[in-house]
Amino acid sequence: MPGKLHEEIVGRSPAFVNVLNQIPIIAKSDSVTLIQGETGTGKEVIAAAIHDQSARSNGPFVKLNCAAIPGSLLESELFGHERGAFTGAVNQSKGRFQRADRGTLFLDEIGDLPLELQPKLLRALQEQEVEPLGGGRTVRVDVRVVAATNQDLARLVSLKQFRADLYYRLNVIPIYLPALRERSSDIPELVEYFVTKFSARLNKPKLSVPEEVMELLKHHEWPGNIRELQNFVERAVVMSCGPVLRPSLADLQRMTHVESAAECQTLAAAEREHIMDILNQTGWLVGGQGGAASRLGLPRTTLIHKMRKLGIETRRSPSPRRVQNDPPPASRAIAVAAASIL
Numbered sequence: 001m002p003g004k005l006h007e008e009i010v011g012r013s014p015a016f017v018n019v020l021n022q023i024p025i026i027a028k029s030d031s032v033t034l035i036q037g038e039t040g041t042g043k044e045v046i047a048a049a050i051h052d053q054s055a056r057s058n059g060p061f062v063k064l065n066c067a068a069i070p071g072s073l074l075e076s077e078l079f080g081h082e083r084g085a086f087t088g089a090v091n092q093s094k095g096r097f098q099r100a101d102r103g104t105l106f107l108d109e110i111g112d113l114p115l116e117l118q119p120k121l122l123r124a125l126q127e128q129e130v131e132p133l134g135g136g137r138t139v140r141v142d143v144r145v146v147a148a149t150n151q152d153l154a155r156l157v158s159l160k161q162f163r164a165d166l167y168y169r170l171n172v173i174p175i176y177l178p179a180l181r182e183r184s185s186d187i188p189e190l191v192e193y194f195v196t197k198f199s200a201r202l203n204k205p206k207l208s209v210p211e212e213v214m215e216l217l218k219h220h221e222w223p224g225n226i227r228e229l230q231n232f233v234e235r236a237v238v239m240s241c242g243p244v245l246r247p248s249l250a251d252l253q254r255m256t257h258v259e260s261a262a263e264c265q266t267l268a269a270a271e272r273e274h275i276m277d278i279l280n281q282t283g284w285l286v287g288g289q290g291g292a293a294s295r296l297g298l299p300r301t302t303l304i305h306k307m308r309k310l311g312i313e314t315r316r317s318p319s320p321r322r323v324q325n326d327p328p329p330a331s332r333a334i335a336v337a338a339a340s341i342l
């Protein structure tokens with residue numbers, strides 16, 4: 001249940017609740033899980049929640065960002081090394097797999113794992129054993145792996161930049177996190193949460209957020225998703241004098257400018273977004289008259305197939321209270337015009 005989740009997970013939009021509802025089930029499963037979603041959508045937060053709600057919660061939650069470590073060091077970081085395994089290896093060192101024993105290993109930016117390491121990771125996942133560098137011995141581990149990426153892994157597979165066998169091994173349980181623009185009804189709650197957090201951190205009384213500012217933030221597109229919103233609110237809290245949140249107009253215009261450059265999205269992401277829009281409009285009715293399939297001009301089975309492929313849950317129960325249309329992202333012109341209110 002969403003209420004029992006880690007306290008820092010904010011959001012009640014249908015698209016996000018759909019994800020939250022899956023967490024306890026996924027946590028219990030102990031299977032390899034792949035979290036996909038744009039940058040800043042909360043992949044790490046969800047990975048931690050899966051660990052917290054699993055039977056491994058008393059064990060370690062170990063992170064490794066595959067993009068942050070040079071390829072030459074990554075193997076030793078993952079699997080460890082023996083003393084003298086390479087120049088500079090003065091001591092034996094445990095890799096992240098061993099450190100995550102009886103816990104969860106969170107492999108972030110998995111799309112950046114070099115091709116030559118991919119068979120070794122596949123083996124570790126399949127055999128639950130690792131071979132530290134330079135020793136020729138194997139060590140048994142008991143690790144649940146949660147991986148995350150903001151890249152389209154299936155596309156990387158088709159480009160031969162990611163091994164298909166590893167992709168299928170990782171994609172046992174896929175989770176697709178919605179972008180903030182697909183859950184804009186969560187923005188007010190997130191803004192309030194961040195304003196409270198940063199006001200308290202700065203020892204300020206909680207700043208109030210004028211309605212017109214909230215409207216503006218709600219209609220902004222946020223290509224950097226929750227992280228970008230969070231940073232924006234932090235800056236606004238720091239810079240505001242007095243009891244009211246007053247974000248700077250220049251900041252918003254600058255962000256709008258950056259968004260125009262960042263607008264290029266993959267075909268799959270565009271398709272997913274459009275299907276989500278139509279599903280929200282039809283109250284998640286897929287087939288039948290007025291259903292999403294007929295609106296999209298597709299046979300019902302084709303749409304269901306597409307939804308599965310794109311990681312859109314089909315079993316959502318349409319509740320009239322929850323299923324509300326998130327307003328479409330406002331045009332930049334509106335955003336900039338509204339900014340003049342500030």
Ligand SMILES: Nc1ncnc2c1ncn2[C@@H]1O[C@H](COP(=O)(O)OP(=O)(O)OP(=O)(O)O)[C@@H](O)[C@H]1O
Nearest residue numbers: 008009010038039040041042043044045150226227
């Ligand atoms: N539902 C949420 N409620 C409150 N804060 C959130 C939520 N989701 C994410 N955040 C905050 O937003 C920031 C980004 O989240 P996170 O690091 O999990 O995103 P990510 O998808 O892993 O991003 P990246 O792809 O860039 O690594 C973090 O500071 C996190 O605490």
Ligand SMILES: [Mg+2]
Nearest residue numbers: 043044108148
């Ligand atoms: Mg991350």
